[in-house]
Amino acid sequence: MGSGDDGATTQLMKIAKVDLRGLQSNTMAWAEARAAVTASMAAHGYVVVVHDALDAELRRALFGRALPELYALPFDTKKSSGAFSNGPHRGYDGQVPSEVLESVAILNPVEPGNVRDFTGRLWPQGNPGFCDTIVSFAKNVLELAQTVERMTLEGLGVHEESIAWQLFSQSHTARMMLYGTPPDKETSNISLGAHPDDQMTTVIAQHEVGGLEVQVDGGRWLAVPPEPGTLIVIGGDQLTLVTNGRVPACIHRVRAPSGRERFSVLLSRRRKGDPIMRAMDELVDEDHPLMYNPCSHEEYRAFRLSEEGRKLREHNPLKAFCGVEKDGSKE
Template structure:
């Protein structure tokens, strides 16, 4: 993965989309959309949805003002944006020779105090417009993320009480990203193939394409940055709690246009560092346990280790805590 040969096989086929606008639970339309969402998530670990969470006005405020304003700040200023916990990629990243992207995360920005604290590190006088834009994005996309996760779990047969606990047990992070010109013109790769270590991630792209998802064991499909659409991606945590019923989506960023591009991600993960384990409803004779319980921080440390990096394009979760059968890991 990530080689020139792989890049040449990227498919520009039309990706199926699920329209979630105006749905009411316990209706036929909800059931039909839930079936489509679950089918896509179970097959590939992602689903592209049509939704008005990011309307034209908010999209312009986000990509036309907030992100350009943020990334135009001096490097030393951006470094002050804060680190909400220790470890790689948990604060501002950028201007690193080996990487072509800049990114800045905000923890739980749907809560007003958090985004104001973040902005206060960058603009001592405050920046109400920036705060309002990021908080609005977080609130609307967080609601959508919970809806898609609920549909997926319902479609898999998880009980309501388990779904309610699953949704309430997660924190969220918004990460703003600027991708520069790809360093390798032959591959045009800006970010190599990987799965996310989170539960889920919703990605909003702006104008310039680049996101690609892997399907059918190796085929790459480009996800166009169409207004009114967002892509919902399952991560390693979701693969573990669903006992492998939802695979972690392997994806990458490849920008053959050579243009800079913005994207904003809303990621969700289990709060704190509890033991993650498969939901009881999703383990049975037909679906034996695939992953042993593990703590997220221990798994994340493995992902960034030398051994874990070798598994980046494959299944690092299986390498870390896969259930061994007949002397091998399933």
């Protein structure tokens, strides 16, 4: 599938949702939800969940006030927001003021001090309401991300010690996205081309304007509607590597909304620092031989951003970089 409007049909069929509200571990309800989460993640690399991480009040504060305030700022002010902008997608993205797609990232936003520092670069006089909203969003959604990741690993048979280390070993980033009004409102333009993430997992909260699509069996595209009370959790290349291919990275894209701005907020998790990542021991055996060589995330990320890696954007770049054949040689 190309990243442009290549004629592929987007299906509006209803996507199954898993209700994770009020669950307690070691209960029948937890086990049933875990089975559903694992099945969806293992089949497609994503799961849509019903959860109260983003209730009506927090949703209004996030999409009705915080993001509009952020994107009303002058271009130069937004560009100065990045504290860790060492490379694409790590600070402010949006090369010109008229860019259709803009995004701003905050590293470790559950820490109020990090968000205050970020806010101070944009509003020297402070903006406590913005800070409170982002921290509340990050804390609530981080808990959900960890729950989905735990359920998936439990469902795959990973031991508790390995799960605990996996959850502890990750950092997280909030990225606030604005898809502006597309220049051609009469076509179904693709404003973010098809790709897998290079993260471990990403939770995506959409506002009232749709656009997110995920790819499933046979290359079909499914629209993920922006329903209040639901969030989508997608797996990335890091999760594919550590699960030895048991969870595929979700291929997804965004169609330009028709004549309306579109907001979304992402909470992405990735391994802290730049350790050598490898498949979990429990997920490598005779029935599931090693699929990926251990690799450095930063080296893989550099490959993803290279000319060769960009050409493979939709065609399993992880396999091209560190894939293993049955004889142990590199793909």
